[in-house]
Amino acid sequence: MIERFKKRIKLDSSVVRGSGDDCAVLKFTQDKYLLMTCDMIVEGVDFTLKAKPELIGRKAIAISISDIAACGGAPRHCVISMGIPKAMSVEAIDRISKGMFDIAKVYRINIVGGDISRSEKLVIDVSMLGEVEKKNLVLRSGAKKGDIIFVSGELGGSIRGKHLSFTPRLKEARTLVNKFKINSMIDISDGLTQDLTHILRMSKKGAVIYEDLIPVSLDAQDIEDALSSGEDFELLFTVSKNEARKIMKLKMSNFYAIGEILDQSAGFNIVDKVKRHKPLRPKGFRHF
Amino acid sequence: MIERFKKRIKLDSSVVRGSGDDCAVLKFTQDKYLLMTCDMIVEGVDFTLKAKPELIGRKAIAISISDIAACGGAPRHCVISMGIPKAMSVEAIDRISKGMFDIAKVYRINIVGGDISRSEKLVIDVSMLGEVEKKNLVLRSGAKKGDIIFVSGELGGSIRGKHLSFTPRLKEARTLVNKFKINSMIDISDGLTQDLTHILRMSKKGAVIYEDLIPVSLDAQDIEDALSSGEDFELLFTVSKNEARKIMKLKMSNFYAIGEILDQSAGFNIVDKVKRHKPLRPKGFRHF
Numbered sequence: 001m002i003e004r005f006k007k008r009i010k011l012d013s014s015v016v017r018g019s020g021d022d023c024a025v026l027k028f029t030q031d032k033y034l035l036m037t038c039d040m041i042v043e044g045v046d047f048t049l050k051a052k053p054e055l056i057g058r059k060a061i062a063i064s065i066s067d068i069a070a071c072g073g074a075p076r077h078c079v080i081s082m083g084i085p086k087a088m089s090v091e092a093i094d095r096i097s098k099g100m101f102d103i104a105k106v107y108r109i110n111i112v113g114g115d116i117s118r119s120e121k122l123v124i125d126v127s128m129l130g131e132v133e134k135k136n137l138v139l140r141s142g143a144k145k146g147d148i149i150f151v152s153g154e155l156g157g158s159i160r161g162k163h164l165s166f167t168p169r170l171k172e173a174r175t176l177v178n179k180f181k182i183n184s185m186i187d188i189s190d191g192l193t194q195d196l197t198h199i200l201r202m203s204k205k206g207a208v209i210y211e212d213l214i215p216v217s218l219d220a221q222d223i224e225d226a227l228s229s230g231e232d233f234e235l236l237f238t239v240s241k242n243e244a245r246k247i248m249k250l251k252m253s254n255f256y257a258i259g260e261i262l263d264q265s266a267g268f269n270i271v272d273k274v275k276r277h278k279p280l281r282p283k284g285f286r287h288f
Numbered sequence: 289m290i291e292r293f294k295k296r297i298k299l300d301s302s303v304v305r306g307s308g309d310d311c312a313v314l315k316f317t318q319d320k321y322l323l324m325t326c327d328m329i330v331e332g333v334d335f336t337l338k339a340k341p342e343l344i345g346r347k348a349i350a351i352s353i354s355d356i357a358a359c360g361g362a363p364r365h366c367v368i369s370m371g372i373p374k375a376m377s378v379e380a381i382d383r384i385s386k387g388m389f390d391i392a393k394v395y396r397i398n399i400v401g402g403d404i405s406r407s408e409k410l411v412i413d414v415s416m417l418g419e420v421e422k423k424n425l426v427l428r429s430g431a432k433k434g435d436i437i438f439v440s441g442e443l444g445g446s447i448r449g450k451h452l453s454f455t456p457r458l459k460e461a462r463t464l465v466n467k468f469k470i471n472s473m474i475d476i477s478d479g480l481t482q483d484l485t486h487i488l489r490m491s492k493k494g495a496v497i498y499e500d501l502i503p504v505s506l507d508a509q510d511i512e513d514a515l516s517s518g519e520d521f522e523l524l525f526t527v528s529k530n531e532a533r534k535i536m537k538l539k540m541s542n543f544y545a546i547g548e549i550l551d552q553s554a555g556f557n558i559v560d561k562v563k564r565h566k567p568l569r570p571k572g573f574r575h576f
Binding site (some may be wrong): 010012014018023024026028029036039040041045054077079080081082083105108110112114115117118119120123127 | 301325409
């Protein structure tokens, strides 16, 4: 459906990149682009009302921070629309908004507006503006043959809590774009396999990843869970072998090399523990 | 609730105006500000599924255009989040999106991104960016004693169709800010009385309006309907008497002078057809 939408869209020259990446990229100043993204979370789909209200508010904003980070930028401003069920207590709403204000403060984001509506189920939509130095912009489409593929942390099992309380990898992303040449990047929201597929499709490349190298979270049930389950919100990025060597020497961070970018004709394969090559098909979270 | 939210918000110096107006106002270029607004519409509250799908999509975008216009600006880019019920047909979704693309084309707005989620009821949230020349920015807070109060068209009865098919008064707003000194402006979404109250509160002023001068739509049931019913999406603005004289000579447009801005101590009154002064209390549409 999103693909069908995109075909219809006419954009003027002030749009550097429209939909199809983690953020839209818009002309801004001589040195910087403006980044824009929106993310909607819905009760019963992305959270339940059993969750701590603060964490619901926090998640609504953290998802957009993660998108801005995945493009190499820094978040700046956001607006928040909320559809609130009539039965929801003022205390719950206050606690949701506290979760929003707290994370906005930590990441120095201005909450500059909003809209409140009535709705049967709680729904929160956050639209965020960020800024990125032109030289630091990273898109999904820049992966090159021979690139090493990295993830920024352990994968899988986020349903057991991390999907609500994850830390957007802003600091890591900013370090990466400031110190290294990052060829492509995305945040893992739909699952490793599916999000790497997004990079491969946009970059017209293939890839191989190694089961032995995938950092599987203690919360994950198995490797399949680490490959497919959504909402890890780790960074997935590719860099040249030369840059990869430097990144692997970094002490500060949890970056794991998991595979390599290949020609598109090589397809997308995983090498399992007994060295068998198996084709990967995206099985990540789908809303429909 | 919105008031309580606002008190908690800390904003940095790049924010010229945070929440509390039709748009947030952000620093941009030497000559221009960036405007940002978001508006959520929810099935069963802002529309029903009996409406033409194209008009639902159109309305979602038109509301934000109206907000940008009310600040004197021009819309530029938007992102769209949709929560879509599982049972909704692909045809209906296509027709909703057609309504969006069609109005975006007419108003030269780039649809640069979006998010799609599952949801029990259809919900659409549009966040829009606009630009306004610094000299053309108009806020709710600028009304001055002695200003003449204008509306841009007939009021009331929008529930009988106009709320879905209204024309955002962008051309009128741009003409006003380019040719005249507009002291304050808002778009009428909550009803004339309530939206004029927003101007009076932000400007710390009082006002008198004249029942005889209110342009009552043929769709309105009575004067009460014209004063209180929401979603007219006409402009409500105030200008000095000198500017008012010039505006009343304009041939192009439907601007109606309806009253005058007074000192705050005068309160907010309406003069009825037999010249009685009656205090006005906002009775516009409230979501809760």
